[in-house]
Amino acid sequence: xxxxxxxxxxxxxxxxxxxxxxxxxxxxxxxxxxxxxxxxxxxxxxxxxxxxxxxxxxxxxxxxxxxxxxxxxxxxxxxxxxxxxxxxxxxxxxxxxxxxxxxxxxxxxxxxxxxxxxxxxxxxxxxxxxxxxxxxxxxxxxxxxxxxxxxxxxxxxxxxxxxxxxxxxxxxxxxxxxxxxxxxxxxxxxxxxxxxxxxxxxxxxxxxxxxxxxxxxxxxxxxxxxxxxxxxxxxxxxxxxxxxxxxxxxxxxxxxxxxxxxxxxxxxxxxxxxxxxxxxxxxxxxxxxxxxxxxxxxxxxxxxxxxxxxxxxxxxxxxxxxxxxxxxxxxxxxxxxxxxxxxxxxxxxxxxxxxxxxxxxxxxxxxxxxxxxxxxxxxxxxxxxxxxxxxxxxxxxxxxxxxxxxxxxxxxxxxxxxxxxxxxxxxxx
Amino acid sequence: xxxxxxxxxxxxxxxxxxxxxxxxxxxxxxxxxxxxxxxxxxxxxxxxxxxxxxxxxxxxxxxxxxxxxxxxxxxxxxxxxxxxxxxxxxxxxxxxxxxxxxxxxxxxxxxxxxxxxxxxxxxxxxxxxxxxxxxxxxxxxxxxxxxxxxxxxxxxxxxxxxxxxxxxxxxxxxxxxxxxxxxxxxxxxxxxxxxxxxxxxxxxxxxxxxxxxxxxxxxxxxxxxxxxxxxxxxxxxxxxxxxxxxxxxxxx
Ligand SMILES: Nc1ncnc2c1ncn2[C@@H]1O[C@H](COP(=O)(O)OP(=O)(O)OP(=O)(O)O)[C@@H](O)[C@H]1O
Ligand SMILES: [Mg+2]
Numbered sequence: 001x002x003x004x005x006x007x008x009x010x011x012x013x014x015x016x017x018x019x020x021x022x023x024x025x026x027x028x029x030x031x032x033x034x035x036x037x038x039x040x041x042x043x044x045x046x047x048x049x050x051x052x053x054x055x056x057x058x059x060x061x062x063x064x065x066x067x068x069x070x071x072x073x074x075x076x077x078x079x080x081x082x083x084x085x086x087x088x089x090x091x092x093x094x095x096x097x098x099x100x101x102x103x104x105x106x107x108x109x110x111x112x113x114x115x116x117x118x119x120x121x122x123x124x125x126x127x128x129x130x131x132x133x134x135x136x137x138x139x140x141x142x143x144x145x146x147x148x149x150x151x152x153x154x155x156x157x158x159x160x161x162x163x164x165x166x167x168x169x170x171x172x173x174x175x176x177x178x179x180x181x182x183x184x185x186x187x188x189x190x191x192x193x194x195x196x197x198x199x200x201x202x203x204x205x206x207x208x209x210x211x212x213x214x215x216x217x218x219x220x221x222x223x224x225x226x227x228x229x230x231x232x233x234x235x236x237x238x239x240x241x242x243x244x245x246x247x248x249x250x251x252x253x254x255x256x257x258x259x260x261x262x263x264x265x266x267x268x269x270x271x272x273x274x275x276x277x278x279x280x281x282x283x284x285x286x287x288x289x290x291x292x293x294x295x296x297x298x299x300x301x302x303x304x305x306x307x308x309x310x311x312x313x314x315x316x317x318x319x320x321x322x323x324x325x326x327x328x329x330x331x332x333x334x335x336x337x338x339x340x341x342x343x344x345x346x347x348x349x350x351x352x353x354x355x356x357x358x359x360x361x362x363x364x365x366x367x368x369x370x371x372x373x374x375x376x377x378x379x380x381x382x383x384x385x386x387x388x389x390x391x392x393x394x395x396x397x398x399x400x401x402x403x404x405x406x407x408x409x410x411x412x413x414x415x416x417x418x419x420x421x422x423x424x425x426x427x428x429x
Numbered sequence: 430x431x432x433x434x435x436x437x438x439x440x441x442x443x444x445x446x447x448x449x450x451x452x453x454x455x456x457x458x459x460x461x462x463x464x465x466x467x468x469x470x471x472x473x474x475x476x477x478x479x480x481x482x483x484x485x486x487x488x489x490x491x492x493x494x495x496x497x498x499x500x501x502x503x504x505x506x507x508x509x510x511x512x513x514x515x516x517x518x519x520x521x522x523x524x525x526x527x528x529x530x531x532x533x534x535x536x537x538x539x540x541x542x543x544x545x546x547x548x549x550x551x552x553x554x555x556x557x558x559x560x561x562x563x564x565x566x567x568x569x570x571x572x573x574x575x576x577x578x579x580x581x582x583x584x585x586x587x588x589x590x591x592x593x594x595x596x597x598x599x600x601x602x603x604x605x606x607x608x609x610x611x612x613x614x615x616x617x618x619x620x621x622x623x624x625x626x627x628x629x630x631x632x633x634x635x636x637x638x639x640x641x642x643x644x645x646x647x648x649x650x651x652x653x654x655x656x657x658x659x660x661x662x663x664x665x666x667x668x669x670x671x672x673x674x675x676x677x678x679x680x681x
Contacts, residue, residue, distance in 0.1 A: 374483075379519035381503035382479050382512070383533035383589065384540065390504075393532065397523030397572075 003037055005058045006173075010139050019115045022122070029128040029138035036132040048317040048349045049259060049288040054231045059173035059203055062086045062142075066166030066197070075410025076191060078157035079104065081145050084164050085202075086174035088143050092162065101150030102188075104159060107177055110146045117148065122179055125209045125237035131261070133233050137207045141177035144206075149186035149216075158189040158221075158408050163204070164196070165227065171201035178208040182216035182244075189219040189408050196227030196254065204255075206234040212244040214268065219247045221411050225418070226254035228283075235261045242268030242297070249406050251415050252279040252287050253422060259288040264302070266293070266328075271300040278307050278402040278415075280422050281314035281346075282429075288317035293335075295328035295358075302332075307402050308339040309395055310346035311426050320365065321353040328358050335365040340372065340398050342391075342426070392423040430495050432457045432597055432628040433478075439488035440477045446487070447473045449653040455597070458625040462639055462664060463632045465650035466672045471632045472516055474650075475601045478630075479513040480506050493597070507533075508540035512595035514586035516602045516632075521573035526585070529573045530555070530592055537593055554592065562588040562618050579606040587618040598622065599630045604638040616641030636668040651675040 010030045018026075038055035039046040062085035081104050082092035088106035095104055110117055128135040145161045163176060180190060194204060204226060212218050226232045232255035240246055250260055264273045279287050293302045308316045318337045339348040350367035372394050380390035399419060406412040431454045438451040447470045455461050465471055477484045478491065480503030491498040493511060501509060521529065534554070535545040546554065555569065562584050574582050583603050590598050603615055619629065619642050631642060639647075639661060647663040648655045649672070656675050657663065 375519050376521055378479075378481055378503060379515065379521070380529075380533075382507050382515075383529070384504050384507040384536040384593065385532055386504045386536070387502070389532075389536070393524060393529075394521070397521060400523035 002055050002057050002059060003034075006136055006140065007034055009061065013140070018111060019119070021119055022111070022115070025123050026139050029135045032128045033132055033135035033139060036135060038132055045290065045319075049286065051257070053257060054203060057171060057203070059171050060169040062172040062174045062202070063168045066164045073160065073193070073414060076158055076160040076193075076414065079155070080160040080162055081106065082162040082164065083143060083145075083176065084166055085168050085172065086142050086163075086176055092164070097157065099153060099155065101153040102155055103146065103148040105146050107144045107146045107179065108142070118146070118179065121181060121209070121211065122177075125211075125239055125265075126207045126235055131235060133205055133261075134207055134235050137175045137177060137205050137235075140173075141175040141207070144177035144179070146179050147188070147190060148181040149183050149188055151183040151185060153183065153186045155188040158191050158410060161190065161192045163192070163194045163206075165194075165200060165202050165204065165230065166197050167200065168202070171203065173203045173205060176204065176206040178206070180208065180210045180218070180220075182210070182212045182218045184213045185215040186213070187217045189221070191221040191223065191408075191411055193223045193225075194232065194254070195225045196230050198227055199229060200227050201229040202227070203231040204233065208234065208236045210236070210238040210246065212238065212240045212246050214241045215243040216241070217245045219407055220249070221406070221408065222248075222250040222260075223411070223415060223418075224250070224252045224254050224258070226258070228254065228256060230255045232258035234259075236263070238262075238264040238273075240264065240266050240268060240271045240273060243270050244268065245272040247274035247407070248276065249402070249411070250277040250289070251402075251418075252277070252281070253418060255287065256284065257286050259290070261290045263292040264294065266295050266297060266300045266302065269297045269299050271297070273300070273302040274405070275302070275304045276306065276402050276405055278309075278399055279316055280309045280399075280419065281316055282311040282426055284313050286315045288319075290319045290321070292321045292323070293333065295322070295324045295331045295333065297327060298329045298331070300328065300331055302334070304335040305402060305405065306337045307399055308337075308348060309342065309399060310339065310348060311342040313343075313345040315347045317349045318367070319351045319353065322355070322363065322365070324356040324358050324361050324363065326357045329360045331358060331361040331363065333361070333363045337367045338398075339369045340395060341369060342372070342395065388427050392427050395423055396420070431455065431492070432459075432494065433630075434492040435489070436491075437489040438477070438486065438491060440473065440484055440486045442473070442484055447653050448477065450489070451653070451655055453648065453655065455628040455630060457596075457628055458623075459646065460623070460629045460631060460642060460644045462644040462647045463630060463650055464634065464647065464664065464667055469650045470653040471650055472601055473653075475513055475599045475630070475632065478506075478511065478599060479503060504536070505540070507593070507595075508537045510596035512590050512593055512598045514583075514590055514598065514600045514603050516605070518574050518582040518586055520575045520577075522575045524573050526569045526571060526573050527555070530589065533589070534592055558588060558591045561614075561621055562591065563614050564588050580608065580611040583607055584611060584614060584618075587615050591618060591622060594622070596626065597628050597630070599632070601632045602634065604633050604635060612638060613641060636664045639664050649675065
């Protein structure tokens with residue numbers, strides 16, 4: 001069983017030459033993990049997502065490598081840090097074109113060269129004490145990306161964080177740990193990209209912590225194209241200071257069972273926070289998104305738009321929690337979750353949760369679950385478009401709102417292509 | 430050969446009979462106007478012709494260019510040259526008018542075994558057609574009918590018709606809700622398409638449209654039947670007398 005094997009793996013690991021604070025953090029995390037265990041559906045936050053298949057699986061340590069060619073991700077190749085089965089791959093990385101004040105390195109490199117840079121940041125946001133996935137990750141992470149932008153640094157090219165899962169002793173586990181620090185008034189686009197070789201079984205357990213200092217503008221994307229047999233779990237923790245703007249765009253295609261846990265802490269005034277997502281699920285895929293937008297300070301905006309397209313027996317969960325704390329007057333928070341069911345067997349649980357403790361706020365939320373409209377289909381058909389093609393077009397149209405909100409054209413184009421291919425293969429199936 | 434031949438057509442929705450024996454023949458080059466009170470079945474007729482699956486034909490026959498129309502799915506009818514300008518055009522958020530038009534034009538071309546238009550040729554075609562209908566570029570970039578004014582939607586319908594160049598155009602109350610300038614634009618658009626091998630079925634409540642699109646025949650539909658047919662002067666009579674002499678015949 002996974003729990004014991006994880007603890008055992010921790011006890012037997014080759015002890016790296018790590019700073020004492022990190023060793024202490026890892027020891028505490030494995031104790032947390034042992035205490036928490038994998039969540040069960042009796043827990044409120046896990047009511048609709050059953051992780052038993054994951055919890056009962058024994059995972060090997062990740063090894064070996066990626067035998068498939070890295071495709072050319074157009075417009076995303078300028079700045080890239082790549083990992084194969086969780087381990088930094090210099091071969092697939094491009095880190096030459098960086099301006100002064102921008103650091104992009106593997107976490108292990110920073111740990112061996114200059115670990116002080118991580119102290120007080122790593123583990124600062126992601127809480128191992130309350131989340132078993134974060135606990136396992138903290139105890140066992142081997143590597144990940146470290147991005148630091150000094151004050152005022154602007155990076156135009158998107159930073160491509162490429163996580164490839166390839167052949168190894170299946171099923172294997174990859175605990176990836178990323179840390180992104182955007183200094184004052186810095187600006188960058190970060191694309192986390194998870195991609196797995198077809199048909200392989202593994203578990204991605206990623207944690208990403210993001211610090212956006214005053215006035216920083218960070219656009220963060222996740223493109224999830226894990227293999228169809230993979231488990232994908234990620235915790236994204238964001239801390240925003242005054243005047244910062246953070247946008248997140250999570251697009252999910254892959255994994256048989258997965259979950260995004262996203263928390264944005266709006267810890268300064270005049271913060272803008274955008275949290276968007278698109279999940280396209282089919283067959284027996286199950287994907288769960290939990291967002292938590294935490295308004296602490298006055299005059300902040302948050303905007304959430306999650307759209308889901310579900311075919312066959314797919315199941316999606318969206319739980320969007322918005323907290324407006326007493327000090328957060330003049331908060332403007334919008335949340336919307338819209339789902340399109342392409343088949344009778346697909347299912348969605350959508351649960352907005354608003355907790356408002358300030359009185360001068362604007363908060364709206366809405367959730368819809370629907371099917372393609374017959375009137376729209378007929379309209380397209382009367383223009384010569386076949387019913388199958390009309391279905392694809394209208395599905396595409398439904399998702400477009402999320403794509404349109406992506407500021408980075410290269411990512412948008414890439415995702416659009418994936419989406420068209422997905423629609424095509426669903427239409428043919 | 431007739432362009433459209435409707436023989437003793439009975440049709441309804443969810444088992445409710447609406448059309449109760451329609452006979453109508455449109456020859457190439459002709460414009461037929463259909464008038465009639467609200468609820469008499471005019472839109473039902475256009476939906477049946479366009480192939481809406483909710484409307485079931487229970488009796489009779491429809492021949493389009495001599496072929497049985499009922500054997501064709503809705504999109505095949507469009508590809509074969511039948512066009513319906515909707516009474517209530519549908520809004521499609523998320524697809525731009527241009528993208529939609531290109532998909533439509535190329536679907537029709539593909540059905541006819543023609544090469545799809547490339548981007549350049551397509552834009553040329555749009556440029557050639559948009560001026561008559563006074564379609565601004567801004568409307569082309571916007572999502573199909575989304576947030577269009579009533580008049581813009583109707584002009585967009587006729588613009589689509591001009592792009593697809595059907596052999597039979599069915600206009601379901603395209604004039605409703607149009608101001609006098611927009612009405613002239615719509616009429617100009619239709620008249621520009623009139624040709625010896627193209628026919629039109631124009632559904633309207635008002636004689637006014639027929640001042641600009643002059644019909645060869647006018648039919649009065651009441652309670653799912655054509656109760657009178659005549660020349661263009663029939664529309665003028667109706668304008669004066671209304672439908673009182675037919676209404677009540679079956680009781681509403
Ligand atoms: N989908 C439907 N479901 C139920 N009833 C319908 C449906 N479509 C049409 N009907 C009924 O059939 C009758 C004819 O409707 P239709 O829309 O064809 O009338 P119309 O002549 O176009 O009227 P108008 O001038 O108001 O547009 C009406 O009584 C209408 O309620
Ligand atoms: Mg009508």
